[in-house]
Amino acid sequence: MVLAERSIWVFIEQEYGVIEESSLEVLSKAREITDKSGGLVTGILLGWNIRDKARELGRYGAHKVIVVEDKILETYLSEPYADIVGWLIEERKPDYFLASATRNGRDLAGRLAVRFKTGLQAHVIELDINEDGLLVGHVPGFGGNIVAVVKNIKGKPQMATVAIGVFTPKKLWSEAEVEVVDYKVEVERLNMRIIERVKREVVDISKSKRVVVAGMGTGGDLELVRKLSETIAADIGVTRPLADIGVAPRDIQIGSTGVSLNADLAIIVGASGAPHFVSGIRNVKTVISINKDPEAPIKEFSDYYIIGDLFEILPRLIEKLKR
Amino acid sequence: MARLRIDFDLRSKLLRASGGTINLCYQCGSCTASCLISPGLPVRTIMRKAQIGALDDGSSWKCLSCRYCEVTCPRGVRISDVIRGYRIMLYENKSVPERLVECLWKIYDYGNPLGAPRRERLVWAKGLEVFSSGEAAIYSCCMNAYDKRLQYAAKSLVEVLLKAGIKVSVLEGENCCGDVVYNTGEEYYLEELAQSNISVLEKLKPTVILTLSPHCYNMLKNIYPRYGAKPPAPVLHYTQYIAELITSGRIKPGNLNAKVTYHDPCYLGRWSNIYEEPRTIIQHINGVKFVEMEHNRENSLCCGGGGGAFWMENIESRKVTRERLTEAKNTEAELMSTACPYCIRMFEDELKIVRYSIRVVDVVEILRESLR
Amino acid sequence: MPLRNIIVTLKITPKPEEIRFDPVTKTIDRAKATNEINPADKNALEMALQLREKYGGRVITVSMGPPVWEPLIKLAVAMGADDAILISDRALAGSDTLPTSLTLARAIAKIGDYDIILSGEESSDGGTGQVPPGIGEWLRIPHVTYVSAIEIIEEGRARIKRTIKGGYEILEVKMPFIASVELGCNTPRFPDFRRKRWAEREFKLKVWTIADLELAPEEVGFKGSATTVVELRELKPPERLKRVISGDPDKLAEELAEIIRSIIR
Numbered sequence: 001m002v003l004a005e006r007s008i009w010v011f012i013e014q015e016y017g018v019i020e021e022s023s024l025e026v027l028s029k030a031r032e033i034t035d036k037s038g039g040l041v042t043g044i045l046l047g048w049n050i051r052d053k054a055r056e057l058g059r060y061g062a063h064k065v066i067v068v069e070d071k072i073l074e075t076y077l078s079e080p081y082a083d084i085v086g087w088l089i090e091e092r093k094p095d096y097f098l099a100s101a102t103r104n105g106r107d108l109a110g111r112l113a114v115r116f117k118t119g120l121q122a123h124v125i126e127l128d129i130n131e132d133g134l135l136v137g138h139v140p141g142f143g144g145n146i147v148a149v150v151k152n153i154k155g156k157p158q159m160a161t162v163a164i165g166v167f168t169p170k171k172l173w174s175e176a177e178v179e180v181v182d183y184k185v186e187v188e189r190l191n192m193r194i195i196e197r198v199k200r201e202v203v204d205i206s207k208s209k210r211v212v213v214a215g216m217g218t219g220g221d222l223e224l225v226r227k228l229s230e231t232i233a234a235d236i237g238v239t240r241p242l243a244d245i246g247v248a249p250r251d252i253q254i255g256s257t258g259v260s261l262n263a264d265l266a267i268i269v270g271a272s273g274a275p276h277f278v279s280g281i282r283n284v285k286t287v288i289s290i291n292k293d294p295e296a297p298i299k300e301f302s303d304y305y306i307i308g309d310l311f312e313i314l315p316r317l318i319e320k321l322k323r
Numbered sequence: 324m325a326r327l328r329i330d331f332d333l334r335s336k337l338l339r340a341s342g343g344t345i346n347l348c349y350q351c352g353s354c355t356a357s358c359l360i361s362p363g364l365p366v367r368t369i370m371r372k373a374q375i376g377a378l379d380d381g382s383s384w385k386c387l388s389c390r391y392c393e394v395t396c397p398r399g400v401r402i403s404d405v406i407r408g409y410r411i412m413l414y415e416n417k418s419v420p421e422r423l424v425e426c427l428w429k430i431y432d433y434g435n436p437l438g439a440p441r442r443e444r445l446v447w448a449k450g451l452e453v454f455s456s457g458e459a460a461i462y463s464c465c466m467n468a469y470d471k472r473l474q475y476a477a478k479s480l481v482e483v484l485l486k487a488g489i490k491v492s493v494l495e496g497e498n499c500c501g502d503v504v505y506n507t508g509e510e511y512y513l514e515e516l517a518q519s520n521i522s523v524l525e526k527l528k529p530t531v532i533l534t535l536s537p538h539c540y541n542m543l544k545n546i547y548p549r550y551g552a553k554p555p556a557p558v559l560h561y562t563q564y565i566a567e568l569i570t571s572g573r574i575k576p577g578n579l580n581a582k583v584t585y586h587d588p589c590y591l592g593r594w595s596n597i598y599e600e601p602r603t604i605i606q607h608i609n610g611v612k613f614v615e616m617e618h619n620r621e622n623s624l625c626c627g628g629g630g631g632a633f634w635m636e637n638i639e640s641r642k643v644t645r646e647r648l649t650e651a652k653n654t655e656a657e658l659m660s661t662a663c664p665y666c667i668r669m670f671e672d673e674l675k676i677v678r679y680s681i682r683v684v685d686v687v688e689i690l691r692e693s694l695r
Numbered sequence: 696m697p698l699r700n701i702i703v704t705l706k707i708t709p710k711p712e713e714i715r716f717d718p719v720t721k722t723i724d725r726a727k728a729t730n731e732i733n734p735a736d737k738n739a740l741e742m743a744l745q746l747r748e749k750y751g752g753r754v755i756t757v758s759m760g761p762p763v764w765e766p767l768i769k770l771a772v773a774m775g776a777d778d779a780i781l782i783s784d785r786a787l788a789g790s791d792t793l794p795t796s797l798t799l800a801r802a803i804a805k806i807g808d809y810d811i812i813l814s815g816e817e818s819s820d821g822g823t824g825q826v827p828p829g830i831g832e833w834l835r836i837p838h839v840t841y842v843s844a845i846e847i848i849e850e851g852r853a854r855i856k857r858t859i860k861g862g863y864e865i866l867e868v869k870m871p872f873i874a875s876v877e878l879g880c881n882t883p884r885f886p887d888f889r890r891k892r893w894a895e896r897e898f899k900l901k902v903w904t905i906a907d908l909e910l911a912p913e914e915v916g917f918k919g920s921a922t923t924v925v926e927l928r929e930l931k932p933p934e935r936l937k938r939v940i941s942g943d944p945d946k947l948a949e950e951l952a953e954i955i956r957s958i959i960r
Contacts, residue, residue, distance in 0.1 A: 110828030119921030122823035316948035511888035
């Protein structure tokens with residue numbers, strides 16, 4: 001394969017015309033790879049009335065974007081999405097196919113990998129193409145404590161889904177060339193359809209740069225935690241017991257069954273540090289904990305461990321930070 | 324008029340479970356009136372349903388198995404046994420609170436209802452002079468083994484016993500006593516669990532088996548024999564053993580200047596009739612000013628954690644916990660002592676919210692403190 | 696409209712906190728870890744059992760793994776599965792998700808008469824979540840992922856609730872289909888220990904080899920895989936400073952404010 005002709009396709013996920021941010025992460029990463037070792041990046045965008053959003057994708061790294069529009073593609077549905085993307089792959093034969101490891105991304109990639117009898121690496125946290133043109137990725141496993149270096153050895157396109165939040169979208173390049181492809185979806189022949197969709201605005205604190213986390217030591221009273229978060233422009237998170245007693249929604253529950261934080265700063269107030277919580281603060285750059293207990297388990301996972309009563313420290317802290 | 328489905332087989336099962344006492348109930352309603360989680364649990368109605376063999380709608384799951392109602396019952400009806408009989412029926416019909424099912428899985432997979440790793444079971448005993456066989460075998464509650472705060476009570480017990488020159492052993496391969504399994508109404512796994520725990524105990528060849536938790540005490544002493552699992556040595560709650568060591572002079576308690584009150588855990592008090600021994604221990608410590616709470620001994624209030632409630636985390640339980648904490652506060656004691664890990668955990672968790680200035684301790688902890 | 700076969704793919708996985716990584720040999724020591732039924736597969740099995748309670752049918756588990764999995768597969772039978780199949784063959788060693796989904800799909804096809812296939816959303820050891828859509832493709836049947844509830848509405852049609860970020864979708868899907876079941880969407884029932892004793896004494900686990908599935912050795916295992924593991928590395932959690940600060944609340948607040956300001960800048 002001639003390096004310059006190498007084609008990397010990136011699936012661009014969208015919903016009601018809003019592009020999924022993690023797809024941009026993959027797009028920029030793909031472009032960084034081709035800038036370094038040659039190739040062309042093509043975004044694959046399915047949706048409804050979406051073509052106007054395609055050019056902008058170039059700024060995030062796409063040389064070109066292929067667009068397919070149909071009302072049924074407005075939100076993800078596995079059958080028509082797999083059929084259309086599969087058809088495009090068959091027609092155009094890209095060398096690599098990447099998608100963000102969102103639920104829909106993994107859904108789509110899992111099916112297509114079998115359709116093309118090709119290798120698919122799952123939620124990689126690092127990605128490159130080696131001198132032999134093979135996709136090499138780092139795949140975390142076993143609860144995140146072990147990483148496997150994996151290579152695609154056969155099949156085309158070589159596929160991988162990319163872990164969310166690992167790479168950053170970069171707006172460095174120029175607008176993309178857009179090709180709108182006609183595809184008539186035979187809706188009556190589909191084996192599935194969406195009859196209802198309920199969605200509310202979620203706070204996604206996995207992307208927050210600063211988070212103040214309330215634990216059971218607050219007794220469910222989040223007043224001080226709220227004031228502190230306002231003072232330093234942070235978002236709020238909670239530990240599981242607080243979500244359990246209904247003081248906060250599960251959207252902002254941190255831990256192995258909740259959100260994994262990627263913040264620069266997390267201030268954890270009144271939480272002892274149970275193992276399932278601690279796995280959610282692994283990727284935080286600086287962890288500050290405030291706890292009455294001189295030996296709470298969270299001490300081992302903190303950069304700064306303040307021994308004290310949060311009800312005495314927080315009001316004073318807020319006061320001093322305001323100045 | 325409400326329609327009820329009658330099950331004669333259920334009726335005879337409940338009659339047997341209650342030891343025949345359900346027939347004595349004349350529906351006076353003292354039980355419902357005195358129930359600590361009133362108005363949540365319609366005890367009188369449940370007893371009536373039991374008398375005629377009608378199915379329970381799931382109210383039985385709210386019971387704290389504290390037996391406070393049995394003290395007020397003028398006829399001696401074994402109310403909590405009837406309620407457990409209903410739980411067995413509800414379990415067979417797969418109508419069980421999810422939290423309890425999760426506990427059963429955790430005990431099966433990890434040997435404890437917390438789901439903590441098996442290999443960390445004896446971490447609390449690291450650094451202590453314990454043996455794999457000895458005079459006194461300590462059967463530790465899962466909470467004492469894994470909860471960092473409660474480990475302190477277990478360590479205190481070992482240190483006190485060592486000071487008295489007793490050779491202490493701990494169980495390699497110890498599993499949950501199954502109190503929550505028993506309270507969930509599951510019978511067949513409980514049988515296997517009981518038999519496996521007894522074989523682990525047999526390996527230690529103990530002279531006496533000491534439990535930290537009154538729940539473990541009840542399971543090993545009273546419940547296990549019903550499932551064909553007989554303990555290889557006498558089972559005691561640690562307060563019985565320590566009280567004896569004090570009165571016989573083998574332990575000489577030291578000094579602790581504090582005003583102390585004592586909470587009778589339901590499974591130690593009303594379930595096992597052990598009231599004096601914990602008090603003996605506390606009152607032998609010099610400098611302690613002992614004060615009783617308004618409700619004590621058979622009339623003691625519950626911590627809100629019995630009957631599986633500890634694992635279900637209901638809001639009704641917390642009201643019960645708070646009421647008892649308020650009684651403790653009213654004594655103006657600095658320390659509220661007790662002898663059950665569930666009680667300590669329930670009170671300490673509630674203190675995080677009500678923030679009374681009283682400290683909760685295990686009786687053995689203040690004894691150890693005095694021996695320094 | 697009683698259901699026919701409800702097939703559940705069942706994986707037995709090592710308990711996550713018991714897995715040890717040997718930094719010298721750079722391998723995962725699975726031998727010392729004890730096993731459990733993959734938690735999401737337990738949810739899938741529970742869903743299958745509830746479907747059987749409502750609509751009839753037979754719940755059959757199918758697993759691809761070594762013979763040591765037998766006791767835990769019998770635990771699934773104790774939970775209520777009607778039958779269980781284990782595909783065990785040396786040639787399967789080293790299979791990535793491509794030959795794994797192929798093997799399971801062949802086994803499911805061999806069982807036949809399936810209306811619904813359920814799978815846990817992903818496995819706790821190296822969970823990729825790729826196998827269920829892959830099986831759907833091999834069998835040429837629709838697939839839906841992250842399913843939390845299924846209802847049969849009429850002959851050959853089901854209504855499925857799928858979890859999405861911030862909410863859910865309701866889809867209508869033609870049967871047969873494969874659904875990957877969301878972890879924690881239900882509470883798996885505790886096994887019936889009387890049935891467990893019967894399963895241990897009397898139940899005969901069916902064991903199939905790749906020959907039974909008409910698969911050649913080159914189609915499975917290392918040879919049949921499209922990816923390969925080059926090496927394993929330990930991913931250590933970040934080294935924390937663990938600086939302990941205590942004292943007077945006013946002083947603490949002052950020091951903490953300084954630290955926070957320096958980070959935010």
